[in-house]
Amino acid sequence: MPTSPWGPLAGLIGTWESDFEGLDVSFHSDQGKLGETRFRERTTFAPFGPVTVGPHPLYGLDYRTATWRDGDEQPFHTEVGYWMWDGANEQVVRCFIVPHATALIAGATVRADARSFKLESSVGSSTYGILSTTYLNALAQTTRFDVSITVGEDTFSYDQTTVVEYQQKPTVILHTDRNTLHLVSREV
Secondary structure, three states: OOOOOOHHHHHHOEEEEEEEEEEEEEEEOOOOEEEEEEEEEEEEEEEEEEEEEOOEEEEEEEEEEEEEOOOOOOOOEEEEEEEEEEOOOOEEEEEEEEOOOEEEEEEEEOOOOOOEEEEEEEOOOOOOOEEEOHHHHHHEEEEEEEEEEEEOOOEEEEEEEEEEEEOOOOEEEEEEEEEEEEEEEOOO
């Protein structure tokens, strides 16, 4: 069976949703401690490409995700970005920005037919790095991001850890999120 131009990202194309299966463990500023939040999620991955960069093409997914707490009409978290497949170098790259002005590029070497893979990013890296505003870094700096992905026939799961170093007190928080989304439609 021939490999898709989107490599291991091909199985993500479409619209995905979860019920309140998601779990966010993070620092809750209003409580001054770690807390758990159950959430539902909707993510779309729209294919595009090829994008020519040098001698070989890249294929990508434009993605948008939003998560809601039970009873909330407005999402408590949103992301916009791209997932890219560089088939010539077997690289998956995820680029995104969140509304509190943090931009991130995570990536790794991944086989074209992989159904599971892990992407990583760290502050200071010139390839797979993390950037935030001066204001945000004075409060808390994101220093590392790791995400493990598994793509099934009609499910997509992730388990991610964001390392946040709070400046007001010498505290390192492991902000974790995990969820399993179900395919709603291959059309976006």
